[in-house]
Amino acid sequence: MLQENVADLSKYVEPDRVRREVYTDAQIYELEMQRIHEKVWIYCGHESQVPQPGDYYTVQIGRQPMVMVRGKDRKVHVLYNRCPHRGNMICGDRHGSAGEFFRCSYHAWTFHHDGKLRSIPMMDSGYQGTRWGRDNPDCNMKPAARVAAYRGFVFASLVADGPDLVEFLGRSKIAFDDICDRSPEGEVEVVPNCFRVVQRSNWKIFLENQLDALHPSVTHQSTGRAAREVEIEIEKRTGHAPLSYHMLSAFATVTIDKWDAFQTLNYPYGHCILTGYMGLRPKDPDTLEYERVLAKAYGEKRKEEILSTNIHHVLIYPGLSVQSPLQQLRAVRPLGVDKTLTEIWHFRLKGAPEPIYRRALAYYNLVNSPSTMINADDLENFWKCHSGLASNGGDWVSFHRHYGRDLEKGGVVETGPNMGTSEAPMRNQMKAWAQYMTAEK
Amino acid sequence: MATKSKAKKKSPVKTVRRDRAPARVKSAVQRPNGRDTQHAVEQFLYRQAEILDGKRWQDYIDLFAEDGVYWMPPDPSHTTWDGMPAIFAEDRNLMTVRMKRVLHPDAWSQRPLWGTNHVVGNVVIEKESPNGDVVARSRFHMLELRRDDIRHFAGRYVHHLRKTRDGFRIKLQRVDMTNAQAAYDYVLQVWV
Ligand code: FES
Numbered sequence: 001m002l003q004e005n006v007a008d009l010s011k012y013v014e015p016d017r018v019r020r021e022v023y024t025d026a027q028i029y030e031l032e033m034q035r036i037h038e039k040v041w042i043y044c045g046h047e048s049q050v051p052q053p054g055d056y057y058t059v060q061i062g063r064q065p066m067v068m069v070r071g072k073d074r075k076v077h078v079l080y081n082r083c084p085h086r087g088n089m090i091c092g093d094r095h096g097s098a099g100e101f102f103r104c105s106y107h108a109w110t111f112h113h114d115g116k117l118r119s120i121p122m123m124d125s126g127y128q129g130t131r132w133g134r135d136n137p138d139c140n141m142k143p144a145a146r147v148a149a150y151r152g153f154v155f156a157s158l159v160a161d162g163p164d165l166v167e168f169l170g171r172s173k174i175a176f177d178d179i180c181d182r183s184p185e186g187e188v189e190v191v192p193n194c195f196r197v198v199q200r201s202n203w204k205i206f207l208e209n210q211l212d213a214l215h216p217s218v219t220h221q222s223t224g225r226a227a228r229e230v231e232i233e234i235e236k237r238t239g240h241a242p243l244s245y246h247m248l249s250a251f252a253t254v255t256i257d258k259w260d261a262f263q264t265l266n267y268p269y270g271h272c273i274l275t276g277y278m279g280l281r282p283k284d285p286d287t288l289e290y291e292r293v294l295a296k297a298y299g300e301k302r303k304e305e306i307l308s309t310n311i312h313h314v315l316i317y318p319g320l321s322v323q324s325p326l327q328q329l330r331a332v333r334p335l336g337v338d339k340t341l342t343e344i345w346h347f348r349l350k351g352a353p354e355p356i357y358r359r360a361l362a363y364y365n366l367v368n369s370p371s372t373m374i375n376a377d378d379l380e381n382f383w384k385c386h387s388g389l390a391s392n393g394g395d396w397v398s399f400h401r402h403y404g405r406d407l408e409k410g411g412v413v414e415t416g417p418n419m420g421t422s423e424a425p426m427r428n429q430m431k432a433w434a435q436y437m438t439a440e441k
Numbered sequence: 442m443a444t445k446s447k448a449k450k451k452s453p454v455k456t457v458r459r460d461r462a463p464a465r466v467k468s469a470v471q472r473p474n475g476r477d478t479q480h481a482v483e484q485f486l487y488r489q490a491e492i493l494d495g496k497r498w499q500d501y502i503d504l505f506a507e508d509g510v511y512w513m514p515p516d517p518s519h520t521t522w523d524g525m526p527a528i529f530a531e532d533r534n535l536m537t538v539r540m541k542r543v544l545h546p547d548a549w550s551q552r553p554l555w556g557t558n559h560v561v562g563n564v565v566i567e568k569e570s571p572n573g574d575v576v577a578r579s580r581f582h583m584l585e586l587r588r589d590d591i592r593h594f595a596g597r598y599v600h601h602l603r604k605t606r607d608g609f610r611i612k613l614q615r616v617d618m619t620n621a622q623a624a625y626d627y628v629l630q631v632w633v
């Protein structure tokens with residue numbers, strides 16, 4: 001067995017530091033897939049990606065190729081993308097429509113959208129007297145053990161036991177509440193485009209970076225400065241620069257000490273929130289119009305609550321990074337110990353004025369598209385981190401920043417006042433990692 | 442080069458070429474200047490590719506009209522960049538941000554050895570207006586080297602060119618990459 005070859009994993013993680021093999025060892029990676037990704041709730045997609053019966057999207061959960069499909073009963077199912085006959089993948093495209101039913105391209109077995117066997121060519125003559133046939137559940141496409149949705153965001157877990165989705169999400173479900181509540185109808189729909197970018201680094205390096213409030217002013221200085229220069233120049237010329245310049249220039253104008261004013265909140269199961277508002281509530285006519293629409297839908301008091309939700313990023317461990325005020329998210333799909341795919345989606349607030357969609361879209365295009373001037377430098381760092389960790393130049397990764405100064409209240413670890421750049425989120429993620437990895441006998 | 446009198450003609454003389462398939466004759470009807478335009482556009486596209494590979498960012502931006510846009514849709518079915526997800530949808534201001542970024546000494550991802558090589562061909566004049574503005578489509582193939590990694594990008598350009606006293610300026614350059622929908626191994630740091 002694999003686990004016998006790996007030393008006691010509890011020795012790899014200490015509260016303030018982690019051994020480098022956690023990021024680079026291929027056997028540990030396999031165990032992570034078994035013990036974390038193929039067990040916990042993993043984000044599959046949004047219900048609006050599969051509006052019609054038969055619509056499907058393929059999705060990787062751990063090492064398992066899965067398919068999310070809308071059934072005739074309107075339910076969203078998540079199935080292993082595998083034919084029970086000889087193992088052929090049923091859906092070869094990334095997404096599409098299966099039509100009335102799935103049909104295997106190899107020997108034409110067909111399946112209902114919930115995975116149940118529909119027909120086998122010459123079933124009677126071919127299978128009479130064998131143990132293979134309609135009554136045998138092994139002849140169905142296997143479903144994920146558990147599927148659940150929270151406000152339209154679909155998750156699946158490949159094991160039957162464990163916390164249910166809402167319990168698992170805990171306070172991190174605010175990511176989806178914040179996205180949806182910003183719509184006057186309380187709902188979003190997906191913008192039909194997925195940007196997919198591969199990182200040559202371990203999946204955890206990306207997650208740790210998402211709430212690393214120290215890095216932006218260093219890593220993204222070049223883009224922040226460049227955007228600021230052009231922003232000033234446009235302001236001089238026209239009196240007003242579009243908000244998208246501010247979204248970029250903030251990476252330079254918010255200096256390290258200012259990032260410390262932000263706060264991180266760290267929850268069970270490794271989830272974390274980074275607070276900090278990127279100035280998305282200006283007083284221009286578009287925003288005021290949007291506020292009027294929201295007030296009409298929710299009332300003045302609730303509108304204020306919704307718009308003052310103070311979130312920059314929500315990280316739902318181990319596979320999702322959500323920027324709820326901008327209605328976008330990045331799903332993390334590990335492809336190997338040193339290779340990670342991010343799938344990046346944007347959502348439209350139903351019923352909100354068009355300019356509000358466009359404002360968030362500008363961020364999606366500028367920061368999250370494959371031409372990103374921001375993530376370009378992140379990915380460079382991730383690759384360098386992974387390469388450095390693969391060396392014998394040191395055994396430990398340090399998470400000491402503001403260690404020992406966190407405040408714990410009822411299972412929630414908050415960074416202390418003016419310690420927003422604390423490495424508490426990394427410590428929290430690795431704590432969850434160690435719990436998952438050592439829970440097994 | 443185009444002259445006003447020529448451009449005004451209602452039914453311009455067809456330029457007949459021996460190597461042209463019959464289907465092409467129709468587009469020749471819309472091209473008052475035929476061979477001259479073809480040559481001028483080809484030279485423009487080749488120079489643009491040369492400027493890009495030469496990392497002459499400001500010269501590249503200056504090929505665009507004041508209201509010019511560089512657009513790379515993620516999907517060939519898109520008909521506008523306005524309000525749509527886009528890999529690039531940049532006016533001269535945003536292009537200037539991009540230029541300033543790559544020139545900044547702390548653009549970490551720019552530090553490694555990095556270069557591109559574009560080949561542009563299959564240039565077809567789709568439309569030439571009486572005022573000399575041109576719509577041209579072409580194909581490109583680009584090889585990029587970064588550290589020890591080679592990537593290939595290929596696809597189609599559509600240039601909407603405005604005729605000015607100083608030659609063509611780009612009103613809109615649409616870039617449909619054949620690999621637009623593929624997963625990106627790393628990102629695109631500058632225009633393709
Ligand atoms: S493998 Fe699917 S029908 Fe044979």
Ligand SMILES: [Fe+2]
Nearest residue numbers: 215216219378
């Ligand atoms: Fe970053």
